[in-house]
Amino acid sequence: MKMAYQPSQVFASFTPQTEETKHLPSNVQKGNKLVREVQVSSTGESFLAPDRATVQVVVTSSKDSIGDVKSSTTRRLDYIIQTLHTHNVKEGDVTISKFIQRVDSLYTMEAEVTIIFVDFTKCQSVCNFLVEKLDETVKLHPPHFYHCTKSLEGLRRLACLNAVQNARQKALDVARLLRQGLGRPLAIREEETTEIEGSPRGSANGNDGPLTFQQRIANATVTVTVKVFAQFELVSREKGRQTKT
Structure with missing residues (x-):
């Protein structure tokens, strides 16, 4: 302090x-x-x-069928979760929410991953890695710092x-x-x-x-x-x- x-x-x-x-x-x-x-x-x-940082990762996918949109979103979510495990992020510091809606003839699914970090160096490493490896369907919001x-x-x-x-x-x-x-x-x-x-x-x-x-x-x-x-x-x-x- x-x-x-x-x-x-x-x-x-x-x-x-x-x-x-x-x-x-x-x-x-x-x-x-x-x-x-x-x-x-x-x-x-x-x-x-x-002494805390929150990072939000949003995965968005739109497909013709509900099965395809779920499969596409789940594949990216699994990769994000695996990355967090590799960087030793605790499960209790990760929250996942999912939302599906239908617009015209397309199904759209949005999954949001909220991660809490106490180690800011680890926060940087995770964010940089995800930006480098994932495509434009995944949006990484800047860290929000707080006490x-x-x-x-x-x-x-x-x-x-x-x-x-x-x-x-x-x-x-x-x-x-x-x-x-x-x-x-x-x-x-x-x-x-x-x-x-x-x-x-x-x-x-x-x-x-x-x-x-x-x-x-x-x-x-x-x-x-x-x-x-x-x-x-x-x-x-x-x-x-x-x-x-």
Whole structure:
């Protein structure tokens, strides 16, 4: 899983003790409104290339008799299935559907093979082989790249954790600047989440021609950015060292 950190503006505020509160008993000063704190906003970003590809192969045949159209289609289907077995594609990753209709005096049969790949090198090999060996009655659609649900959930969690990590580091930098120690977190709130599909490096197709294999992967890359707001307690340096250890 690839990660990227996006620089963001630091929003920080420091709430010191006042003359009215610093002489209060310690148990009163520890109330939520009187605790010295630092507040920061930060973002975290992570991106992930697709981990799945779907390829559709469509076989079409038109004949005078139902037997001939079935025979013609089945012969090509058998060749496609054999090719998938040769390339060690699992049966559970292959779905076949068939549809027959009659137009005027001709029978037309259309068979669709849907293949799921997790190995993109294997995907390229299978597609290239089928295009080379089969005739124009077989149409191979370009691969469709996407993410499985588990991968997307992990990507969102990672972006949030990156944001929290960045927020804590910024709060720690502010505390050091003020000669204070950073204490416990008082509040962490996720404020905004954005998901963008496309390469974070901006490698979009620069012409009107068909997309290349790598461009399709780049266009299916998902970038998640999370913004968080965090509050941390400010403590004396001695207590901060104890908290850190």
